[in-house]
Amino acid sequence: MLEARDLMVFYENMLALNNISIKCDDNQIVGVFGANSAGKSTLMYSLSGIMLDIRKKEDMSGGERITLTGEVLFQNQNIMDLKPSLRAKAGIILCPERRRLFKESSVLENLRIGGYLATKAQAKYTLDYVMNMFPALQKLKNRLGGFLSGGEQQMVAIGRALMAQPKVLLLDEPLLGLSPLMQATLIKATKVIQEETKISIIIAEQYARPVFPIVDYAYILENGAAVMEGTGGELMDNPDVKSAYFGVS
Amino acid sequence: MEILVYGTINSVSLALMGLGFAMVYGISRVPNFAHGALYVICGFVTWTLFHKIGLPYVIAIILSLGVNGALGMLMYRFVLIRVRGMNISEIIASYAIGLAILEGLRFGGFRGMTYTLPVFMEGSIMIGPVPVDFHRLIMMVIGILLVAVLWVFTHHTRIGLALQGMAQDERAALMLGIDSDLMAMLAMGFGAVLAGVAATLILPLGNIVVESGYHVLIMSIAVCIVGGLGSWMGAFFAAFIIGYAQILTVVFIGSHFQMVVAILAIILTLILKPSGLFGQQKELEERV
Numbered sequence: 157m158l159e160a161r162d163l164m165v166f167y168e169n170m171l172a173l174n175n176i177s178i179k180c181d182d183n184q185i186v187g188v189f190g191a192n193s194a195g196k197s198t199l200m201y202s203l204s205g206i207m208l209d210i211r212k213k214e215d216m217s218g219g220e221r222i223t224l225t226g227e228v229l230f231q232n233q234n235i236m237d238l239k240p241s242l243r244a245k246a247g248i249i250l251c252p253e254r255r256r257l258f259k260e261s262s263v264l265e266n267l268r269i270g271g272y273l274a275t276k277a278q279a280k281y282t283l284d285y286v287m288n289m290f291p292a293l294q295k296l297k298n299r300l301g302g303f304l305s306g307g308e309q310q311m312v313a314i315g316r317a318l319m320a321q322p323k324v325l326l327l328d329e330p331l332l333g334l335s336p337l338m339q340a341t342l343i344k345a346t347k348v349i350q351e352e353t354k355i356s357i358i359i360a361e362q363y364a365r366p367v368f369p370i371v372d373y374a375y376i377l378e379n380g381a382a383v384m385e386g387t388g389g390e391l392m393d394n395p396d397v398k399s400a401y402f403g404v405s
Numbered sequence: 406m407e408i409l410v411y412g413t414i415n416s417v418s419l420a421l422m423g424l425g426f427a428m429v430y431g432i433s434r435v436p437n438f439a440h441g442a443l444y445v446i447c448g449f450v451t452w453t454l455f456h457k458i459g460l461p462y463v464i465a466i467i468l469s470l471g472v473n474g475a476l477g478m479l480m481y482r483f484v485l486i487r488v489r490g491m492n493i494s495e496i497i498a499s500y501a502i503g504l505a506i507l508e509g510l511r512f513g514g515f516r517g518m519t520y521t522l523p524v525f526m527e528g529s530i531m532i533g534p535v536p537v538d539f540h541r542l543i544m545m546v547i548g549i550l551l552v553a554v555l556w557v558f559t560h561h562t563r564i565g566l567a568l569q570g571m572a573q574d575e576r577a578a579l580m581l582g583i584d585s586d587l588m589a590m591l592a593m594g595f596g597a598v599l600a601g602v603a604a605t606l607i608l609p610l611g612n613i614v615v616e617s618g619y620h621v622l623i624m625s626i627a628v629c630i631v632g633g634l635g636s637w638m639g640a641f642f643a644a645f646i647i648g649y650a651q652i653l654t655v656v657f658i659g660s661h662f663q664m665v666v667a668i669l670a671i672i673l674t675l676i677l678k679p680s681g682l683f684g685q686q687k688e689l690e691e692r693v
Contacts, residue, residue: 244582
């Protein structure tokens, strides 16, 4: 469904992504794991097209020169040059790192802004769905986005992304800064959402341990390159992964 | 009583001038220095349609608002889109367009005191001991209605919500499929229409002169800086502060100090609270 082939991204001469090829099929949860600066966010930005916007802005302000090569395929079409708003329309929705909620809008407004691409009926249905999925949001409906806790913000962010009717949902570090309990809740919700809506989900995380059990397939990034890949089970049994991500040897 | 009535009227007219500027800046982060020119050109377009072509007043107004909106959008589509994100270039480009329009009008013969528009309704009414003409009352009512409509629009319609999202975090909006260039263009269009609305409401009270373009620009910048750049609610409140301050100055000091108040308000705001009353530019505050 969504695939990157030989993707390379340079910031000036710094190689941020080195020949990455990853693939997410229909109805799958794919994990992308790696430490800080491994290239997870760059990969997510490249898949969702935000990288084109970043490149444009950098170009205009005379900042860093960003170069992208390779292919991004969505439903077997090369979308490398497609604008981010059109990619979103096609169904690739990014739920960004640090959530980036609209801080001065209420929870409900955040969700409704997310429903920009949805029809009225879709928006209504998805809004109900999100509220059932995260009952905690019901009471916070009129609270401003900036006054929510991290976990609540992440729920709104995921809900907002769902409102945009994704076919592929990209979650960038959804567990960042959350308590283990909240992490478990969100991971469970992610699994349920995938099973119920049949969308594909790509989830990028540093903390691999809570995410591993729900992924169908996973990639491990190091310094911008995919060093290992396999199904969740395969990787969990791999001794290198064990020592690096689970702290056992 | 006089101060209260005319202060309110003056405040509303300032708010009308500033709203368009505030909205464009809030959404697209482009300071539209052609705002005053859009204001003036709307007056002249209405004048031409009404006096030269002979259309009914209402239709002339609606048409010229449409022209203004189109003008704003074209301005964004063909010029400002190339410089968006480069602060100095945005100002230079939009100010250049404004200058071209204003001085072009002057060059084209639109000067002197002969250009006037009729008021919406003749006659006046006494509010206590103060006579107020109907047109000023209508202006006030429409101004306040406009703020209410804008509030409903930005909170309850799909496009309005998208504009709000983009104003707060452009990139996050982009991730949700909100096309930032399209929205910025729409914002420019709305801003231009708002400038036009201000013009059709305020201009019948005097002559249409090219110079008022510069005056409107300065007033709207003053209102937006005091209210906090990017917040159109802030601009609305700031308009009331400056509006009353101006009337107080006129009554107690002298009418030729009116303009000083606006400039003084800019300077004081920038010294005391650079982010303005409701501003979002908090970085600025930290830097100071």
